[in-house]
Amino acid sequence: MECDPTSIKTEPPFTDYDAQLTAYRETMESLVQRTLEAHGRIQQYIYKTPLTYSIPLSKQSIDCKVFIKLESEQLTGSFKIRGAFNKLLKLSSAGDVVKHSGIITASSGNHGMACVEAGGTLGIPVTVYCQRGVDEHKKQALLDRGVRVVLHGNDCVEAENEARAAAMREQKEYVSPYNDVDVIAGQGTIGKEILESCPDVDCILVPVGGGGLISGIARYVKQVRPSVEIIGCQPQNSKVMFESVKAGRIVLEESLDTLSEGTAGGVEENSITFPLCAEYVDDWILVDEEEIGKAIIFMLQHHHKVVEGAAGMTLGAYMKNPERFSGKKVVVVACGGNIGIDKLKHLLSLYT
Structure with a gap:
């Protein structure tokens, strides 16, 4: 069968x-x-x-x-706001370094918006990496908030890998959209x-x-x-x-x-x-x-x-x-x- x-x-x-x-x-x-x-x-x-x-x-x-x-x-x-707030609240409670340096994340849109919302509430700057071809509506929502958006790769994994590498270069915290x-x-x-x-x-x-x-x-x-x-x-x-x-x-x-x-x-x-x-x-x-x-x-x-x-x-x-x-x-x-x-x-x- x-x-x-x-x-x-x-x-x-x-x-x-x-x-x-x-x-x-x-x-x-x-x-x-x-x-x-x-x-x-x-x-x-x-x-x-x-x-x-x-x-x-x-x-x-x-x-x-x-x-x-x-x-x-x-x-x-x-739903992404739940994980974003939990992660950023834990980071902010660990000290003031992250508030000065900010975080880097990767997103197809929703996780990025969630991190920006949580970051705005907690005083943490956010940079968002997205894959090329990301949904225009979601990308524009990020840009409307004045966020630095970096486009990289043709798949979300490529954007995630580059975001993680950038965080290491810039000595910032990387916040994964799911692998955390x-x-x-x-x-x-x-x-x-x-x-x-x-x-x-x-x-x-x-x-x-x-x-x-x-x-x-x-x-x-x-x-x-x-x-x-x-x-x-x-x-x-x-x-x-x-x-x-x-x-x-x-x-x-x-x-x-x-x-x-x-x-x-x-x-x-x-x-x-x-x-x-x-x-x-x-x-x-x-x-x-x-x-x-x-x-x-x-x-x-x-x-x-x-x-x-x-x-x-x-x-x-x-x-x-x-x-x-x-x-x-x-x-x-x-x-x-x-x-x-x-x-x-x-x-x-x-x-x-």
């Missing part, structure tokens, strides 16, 4: 990265406590976003209840909020790019409620983490253009998110571009909410096979709402 390549259960091949898992074991074990500490640290700076019951999504499956975690309504329009335990712990606070609002959740669908968001959510939720199924969602046009987990190592795979630009691109070598995804993500769903576009319009039509491609991608993962979730209570993480008006107008012309 042939399996559906867009929804594949992968068993983690531990033999291929056992040494890496061992190296990160202490960090993994401490991540739940770090997440609890992050929640206490950042809650005065961020929003506790709504967990909204979706009647139209729930009706697509039998005896299913679907809730949407609206991180699209978070400060700066994205403090950033991951900040994103994990979403898992804490989900379990507080919906303690009997059965499945959580999470968008995956570099893996910081799902690593934080999965590690916390699996500790508190191991029975919850964590499902990683990626666009078919950029599925590096999925292919990496399947292969047992981080793979180099070209990413095609996708509406889910927030999750597009490669994964940094030796990223802590790789073993976390391999160990704690139960299943994967891949989503095509039409499914992403239709999900974005669905949210606008049925919930009067504007979401970006990465959020549409996760909603589309549910919508492509709602029968899979029959009889279950499901949370879909809508990770952001930063989409340009021209892109939204184009999608409206296609799907309405």
